[in-house]
Amino acid sequence: xxxxxxxxxxxxxxxxxxxxxxxxxxxxxxxxxxxxxxxxxxxxxxxxxxxxxxxxxxxxxxxxxxxxxxxxxxxxxxxxxxxxxxxxxxxxxxxxxxxxxxxxxxxxxxxxxxxxxxxxxxxxxxxxxxxxxxxxxxxxxxxxxxxxxxxxxxxxxxxxxxxxxxxxxxxxxxxxxxxxxxxxxxxxxxxxxxxxxxxxxxxxxxxxxxxxxxxxxxxxxxxxxxxxxxxxxxxxxxxxxxxxxxxxxxxxxxxxxxxxxxxxxxxxxxxxxxxxxxxxxxxxxxxxxxxxxxxxxxxxxxxxxxxxxxxxxxxxxxxxxxxxxxxxxxxxxxxxxxxxxxxxxxxxxxxxxxxxxxxxxxxxxxxxxxxxxxxxxxxxxxxxxxxxxxxxxxxxxxxxxxxxxxxxxxxxxxxxxxxxxxxxxxxxxxxxxxxxxxxxxxxxxxxxxxxxxxxxxxxx
Ligand SMILES: Cc1ncc(COP(=O)(O)O)c(C=O)c1O
Numbered sequence: 001x002x003x004x005x006x007x008x009x010x011x012x013x014x015x016x017x018x019x020x021x022x023x024x025x026x027x028x029x030x031x032x033x034x035x036x037x038x039x040x041x042x043x044x045x046x047x048x049x050x051x052x053x054x055x056x057x058x059x060x061x062x063x064x065x066x067x068x069x070x071x072x073x074x075x076x077x078x079x080x081x082x083x084x085x086x087x088x089x090x091x092x093x094x095x096x097x098x099x100x101x102x103x104x105x106x107x108x109x110x111x112x113x114x115x116x117x118x119x120x121x122x123x124x125x126x127x128x129x130x131x132x133x134x135x136x137x138x139x140x141x142x143x144x145x146x147x148x149x150x151x152x153x154x155x156x157x158x159x160x161x162x163x164x165x166x167x168x169x170x171x172x173x174x175x176x177x178x179x180x181x182x183x184x185x186x187x188x189x190x191x192x193x194x195x196x197x198x199x200x201x202x203x204x205x206x207x208x209x210x211x212x213x214x215x216x217x218x219x220x221x222x223x224x225x226x227x228x229x230x231x232x233x234x235x236x237x238x239x240x241x242x243x244x245x246x247x248x249x250x251x252x253x254x255x256x257x258x259x260x261x262x263x264x265x266x267x268x269x270x271x272x273x274x275x276x277x278x279x280x281x282x283x284x285x286x287x288x289x290x291x292x293x294x295x296x297x298x299x300x301x302x303x304x305x306x307x308x309x310x311x312x313x314x315x316x317x318x319x320x321x322x323x324x325x326x327x328x329x330x331x332x333x334x335x336x337x338x339x340x341x342x343x344x345x346x347x348x349x350x351x352x353x354x355x356x357x358x359x360x361x362x363x364x365x366x367x368x369x370x371x372x373x374x375x376x377x378x379x380x381x382x383x384x385x386x387x388x389x390x391x392x393x394x395x396x397x398x399x400x401x402x403x404x405x406x407x408x409x410x411x412x413x414x415x416x417x418x419x420x421x422x423x424x425x426x427x428x429x430x431x432x433x434x435x436x437x438x439x440x441x442x443x444x445x446x447x448x449x450x451x452x453x454x455x456x457x458x459x460x
Contacts, residue, residue: 010456011410011413011414011417011449011452011453011456012046012413014417015046015413015416015417016046018063018065018417019047019049019061019063019065020063021050021061021062021063022047022048022049022050022061022062022063023046023047025050025062026047026048026050027047036048039074041074041423041424044409044412044424045409049061049067049416049421050062054069054081054082055080055081055082056080056081056082056431056433057069057080057081057431057433057434057435057438058081058438059081059421065419066419067416067419067420067421068419068420068421068434068438068441068442068445069081069421069431070373070420070421070422070423070427070428070429070430070442071421071422071423071428071429072428072429072430072431073276073281074276075221075250075251075255075276075277075429076275076276076277076279076280076281077277077281077431078254078255078277078329078333078338078339078342078371078431078432079280079329079332079333079338079431079432079433080431080432080433080434081281081433083328083329083332083433085328085332086280086281086325086328086329086332088328089280089324089325089327089328090280090282090321090324090325090328092324093106093320093321093323093324093325094321096320097320098319098320098321099315099316099319099320100320104318104320104323106320106323106324106327107126107318107320107323109327110126110318110323110326110327110330111124111126113327113330113331113334114274114278114286114288114330115288116334117254117258117259117260117263117330117333117334118249118253118259118260118262118263118272118274118288119259119262119263119268120247120262120268120269120270120271120272120288120289120290121272121288121289122288122289122290122291122294123288123289123290123291123294123295124286124287124288124294125286125287125288125294125297125312125317126284126285126286126314126317126318127275127284127285127286127287127314127317128283128284128285128314128315128316128317128319129159129275129283129284129285130158130159130248130250130273130274130275130276130285131158131159131160131161131164131285132159132285132314133159133250133273133274133275133285133286133287134158134159134161134164134213134246134248134250134273134287135159135161135163136287136310136312137211137213137246137271137273137287137289138150138163138210138211138213138246139310140244140271140287140289140293140294140296140297140310141210141211141243141244141246141271141293142210142211143296143307143310144210144244144292144293144296145210145211145242145243145244147208147209147210147243148187148208148210149187149188149189149206149208149209149210150163150187150188150189150209150210150211150212150213151188151189151190151191151199151202151209151211151212151213151243152164152167152188152189152190152191152212152213152214153167153190153191153192153193153214153215153219153226154167154172154190154191154192154193154399155167155168155169155193155219155220155224155395155398155399156168156193156213156214156215156218156219156248157215157219157220158213158215158248158250158273159250162180162181162184163184163187163188165177165180166180166185166188166190167188167190171185172190172399173190174188174189174190189202189206189209192395193214193218193219193224193226193230193395194226194227194230194392194395196230196233199230199233199234199237200237203237203241203243207241209241209243210243210244211243211244211245211246211271212234212237212238212243212244212245212246213246213247213248213273214226214231214234214245214246214247214248215247215248215251215252216231216247216248216249216252216260216261216262216265216267216269217252217256217261217369217370217372218369220374220425220427221251221252221368221370221372221427221429222368222369222370222372222374222391223367223368223372223374223391223398223425223427224391224392224395224398224399225369225391225392225395227392228265228267231265231267232267235267235268235269238270244270244271244293245269245270245271246269246270246271246272246273246289247260247261247262247269247271247272247273248272248273249261249262249272249273249274250273250274250275250276250285251276251429252370253272253274253275253276253277253278254274254277254278254329254330254333254339255277255339255342255370255371255429256339256343256369256370256371257339257340258333258334258339260272260274264370269289270289270290270293271287271288271289271290271293272287272288272289273285273286273287274286274287274288277329277330277333278326278330279322279323279325279326279329280322280324280325280326280327280328280329280330281325281329282319282321282322282325282326283316283319283322284316284318284319284322284323284326296309296310297309297310297312338432339370339371339432341432342370342371342430342431342432342434343370343371345371345430345434345435345439346368346369346370346371346372346373346430348439349373349430349434349439349442349443350366350367350368350373352439352442352443353366353373353375353442353443353446354366354386354387356443356446356447356450357386357450358385358386359447360447360450360451360454362450362459363378363381363382363383363384363385364376364377364378364384364386365378365384365385365386365389365391366386367389367391368427371429371430371431372427372428372429372430373422373427373428373429373430374391374425374426374427375408375411375422375425375426375427376389376391376394376398377407377408377411377426379397379401379407380397382394382397407453407458407459408424408425408426409424410453410456410458411426411449411453412424412426414445414448414449414450414452414453415445415446415449418441418444418445418448418449419441419445420441420442420445420446
């Protein structure tokens with residue numbers, strides 16, 4: 001079933017008619033899991049989809065509806081679902097054993113390739129997630145500098161540990177979010193992205209800044225873009241102050257280019273946090289960077305210098321199955337034009353979706369960089385045209401609106417009932433497997449969604 005079989009039904013009624021299996025699972029899930037979900041981004045009214053299988057750029061739900069997938073494993077699947085080479089490596093690793101409780105050869109080869117691909121990576125420490133990577137990066141920076149403060153940018157996401165919660169989607173004044181100690185948020189300094197005066201003032205006023213962390217293409221993979229000139233300024237300010245500059249490349253790493261945003265932009269941070277693509281669609285992450293900094297994890301160096309080593313256990317760090325998937329994925333990215341292919345699709349699909357906006361006379365914009373798509377639904381009805389839209393100017397508007405609320409949820413619903421899954425931004429990440437067919441479905445789904453929203457009176 002699809003929207004075309006129910007031409008006059010509301011989007012919500014169509015969704016409900018298409019997805020009875022998801023509805024039933026969600027009803028049961030709500031009795032077991034808070035909100036019935038395992039990740040906040042899966043919260044969706046009236047209920048989220050339940051997916052059973054996926055292949056390349058598409059996936060199917062429990063009711064056998066097919067979707068072009070822009071969720072992309074939360075950005076982890078630059079090679080799409082079930083890439084044959086990656087799956088072969090995973091199956092071979094599974095057959096050898098899922099956990100040796102020991103070092104293994106794949107982790108060495110995986111780390112070697114990472115140091116060859118990522119400019120800032122002199123040393124690698126594997127973690128089990130991006131959240132763990134940013135947690136360790138901050139701890140390393142504090143130990144290395146002997147300082148306390150962390151500078152972050154409003155709207156930027158770095159995982160969910162205590163230092164990273166305020167100023168992401170709420171608490172823009174820097175106060176602690178529920179369950180976080182004031183003492184922690186007191187050591188986090190928030191700045192607006194691209195605010196040259198603001199960041200200069202912070203560095204003038206505070207001499208105890210251990211680290212600055214930033215998503216290098218901007219919050220939510222470039223939804224709220226960071227200007228390259230601002231990154232250059234950050235590099236200069238941190239260098240002069242002896243502060244550790246951390247690029248959070250959990251999304252952009254191995255995606256923007258085979259060496260991440262830092263390679264594409266030619267700016268090398270002191271440390272980089274990685275996850276998602278690094279482990280080829282399985283759980284994993286890493287903090288990489290200067291040897292001098294990662295030496296705080298080294299037993300021999302700690303003994304020689306008399307300083308206290310940073311402890312770092314973690315049952316699933318460099319798990320052999322994740323290592324196999326990660327190594328197979330990175331080998332493909334290092335030797336093919338997969339990132340460039342995903343980037344080219346991004347440029348083309350954004351342009352085509354913007355043509356639809358012009359044709360339908362809707363004052364929105366589809367924007368983004370590299371392999372990202374973001375639909376700006378213009379909540380304040382500003383006088384914009386897609387061709388001249390400058391997302392930087394609308395960062396305050398984007399920050400003020402909670403994702404998934406109001407029209408954005410309806411856009412997602414419209415895309416879903418027409419066979420396209422994006423997150424509630426609405427935003428998406430593209431894989432190297434997306435091609436002409438997926439582009440056509442996406443553009444059609446966007447047009448049909450706009451028309452349905454006009455029919456329902458959601459947009460003029
Ligand atoms: C930029 C960025 N940093 C960190 C994280 C946290 O990674 P994880 O979900 O693996 O903990 C994410 C997750 O989406 C992210 O987008």
